Amino acid sequence: MKDGWREGFIARRNRVLASPRFQRFAARSWLTRRVARGKASALFDLVAGFVYSQTLSAFLEAGMLDRMAAGPVPLDALADHASLPVEATARLLRAAATLDLVEPLAGDRWVLGGAGAALLGNRGIVEMVAHHRLLYADLADPLALLRKGGGGTLGGYWHYAGASGEGDAAEVAGYSALMAASQPLVADQVIDSYRFAAHRRILDVGGGEGAFALQLARRVPEPALAMFDLPAVAARAEARFESAGMADRIAAHGGDFITGPLPQGHDCITLIRILHDHDDAPALRLLRNIHAALPPGGTLVIGEPMADAPGAKRMGDAYFGWYLLAMGSGRPRPAAEIIAMAKTAGFSGARSVSTALPLTTGMVVARR
Numbered sequence: 339m340k341d342g343w344r345e346g347f348i349a350r351r352n353r354v355l356a357s358p359r360f361q362r363f364a365a366r367s368w369l370t371r372r373v374a375r376g377k378a379s380a381l382f383d384l385v386a387g388f389v390y391s392q393t394l395s396a397f398l399e400a401g402m403l404d405r406m407a408a409g410p411v412p413l414d415a416l417a418d419h420a421s422l423p424v425e426a427t428a429r430l431l432r433a434a435a436t437l438d439l440v441e442p443l444a445g446d447r448w449v450l451g452g453a454g455a456a457l458l459g460n461r462g463i464v465e466m467v468a469h470h471r472l473l474y475a476d477l478a479d480p481l482a483l484l485r486k487g488g489g490g491t492l493g494g495y496w497h498y499a500g501a502s503g504e505g506d507a508a509e510v511a512g513y514s515a516l517m518a519a520s521q522p523l524v525a526d527q528v529i530d531s532y533r534f535a536a537h538r539r540i541l542d543v544g545g546g547e548g549a550f551a552l553q554l555a556r557r558v559p560e561p562a563l564a565m566f567d568l569p570a571v572a573a574r575a576e577a578r579f580e581s582a583g584m585a586d587r588i589a590a591h592g593g594d595f596i597t598g599p600l601p602q603g604h605d606c607i608t609l610i611r612i613l614h615d616h617d618d619a620p621a622l623r624l625l626r627n628i629h630a631a632l633p634p635g636g637t638l639v640i641g642e643p644m645a646d647a648p649g650a651k652r653m654g655d656a657y658f659g660w661y662l663l664a665m666g667s668g669r670p671r672p673a674a675e676i677i678a679m680a681k682t683a684g685f686s687g688a689r690s691v692s693t694a695l696p697l698t699t700g701m702v703v704a705r706r
């Protein structure tokens with residue numbers, strides 16, 4: 339649609355949708371009632387989203403997910419476990435039931451609902467919810483965060499993980515553990531969507547505690563593997579490889595990927611959940627460092643949540659837009675923008691690759 343036509347259409351549509359008379363008519367007419375109720379419910383979800391998130395947070399923090407993992411639990415026992423009065427526990431459970439986290443059973447017993455059961459198999463989400471306490475503290479005054487230009491409580495806590503390139507062992511422990519716990523959300527999507535077996539030596543840059551390299555080692559036996567991260571983080575990865583009996587298979591290198599250089603001799607480099615953490619200038623420097631470390635014909639595989647993901651647009655500019663603002667640097671980028679950056683850094687043949695779950699992972703593959 340031409341811009342002028344589109345603007346005219348949007349103006350007319352918005353005038354109609356904003357009219358209380360139209361809203362009353364749409365809610366009463368049998369023709370439009372279903373759509374009107376759906377739209378009203380979606381609008382209410384937008385209004386109440388924070389309360390739903392806090393219900394989930396209270397449910398997890400009270401330890402109810404684990405307590406109910408094995409099957410139905412009486413209300414009294416749940417109240418006991420959560421150290422809450424019985425009436426307060428019932429209130430929390432009734433709220434959780436509307437979100438499909440739990441279901442009531444006869445005899446004042448409760449069992450996990452569909453969403454609750456799905457959480458059991460997804461500890462990464464549980465970890466994410468736990469650290470949302472920091473993000474939501476920053477979002478209590480979103481305009482102040484925007485005016486400040488970012489870098490809230492969340493960024494202060496995880497400051498080493500930003501562009502600073504620093505971090506001692508104690509500082510990196512909490513953040514690295516969160517990253518490792520949420521890594522399965524992403525690792526399998528990336529490994530399912532690209533043929534890593536075609537490579538001889540793969541380096542995972544910004545590899546954190548080595549969760550991606552470990553998953554790659556388990557699923558793709560052929561290539562030699564290595565990871566690179568800040569020295570204190572690489573040391574944690576090395577310890578993990580040793581305890582997993584994988585120290586022979588995966589090498590750990592410490593250093594700074596912005597100031598470089600990166601280890602040479604790998605025909606494939608992976609960059610998992612890294613680029614979106616960085617503003618454009620350091621992100622481009624990182625891509626140039628990777629380009630310099632790869633041989634001609636070498637491959638860069640980028641996997642991270644991307645803006646404009648099909649069917650998951652809110653995850654991009656709404657969720658990660660704010661999340662990265664609170665972290666203090668970076669932004670979610672659409673695949674097309676990452677492809678353009680890779681080309682600026684010297685790569686050719688950059689293309690986007692689809693994954694089964696764009697909500698957690700978009701992919702771009704570029705050739706040197």
Ligand SMILES: C[S@@+](CC[C@H](N)C(=O)[O-])C[C@H]1O[C@@H](n2cnc3c(N)ncnc32)[C@H](O)[C@@H]1O
Binds near residue numbers: 503504546549596
């Ligand atoms: C968002 S985490 C992603 C970790 C891992 N790739 C994953 O998906 O779980 C970002 C990682 O980049 C590392 N990092 C940040 N700045 C760095 C730098 N300048 N040099 C090397 N690593 C850095 C952090 O230590 C952290 O492990």
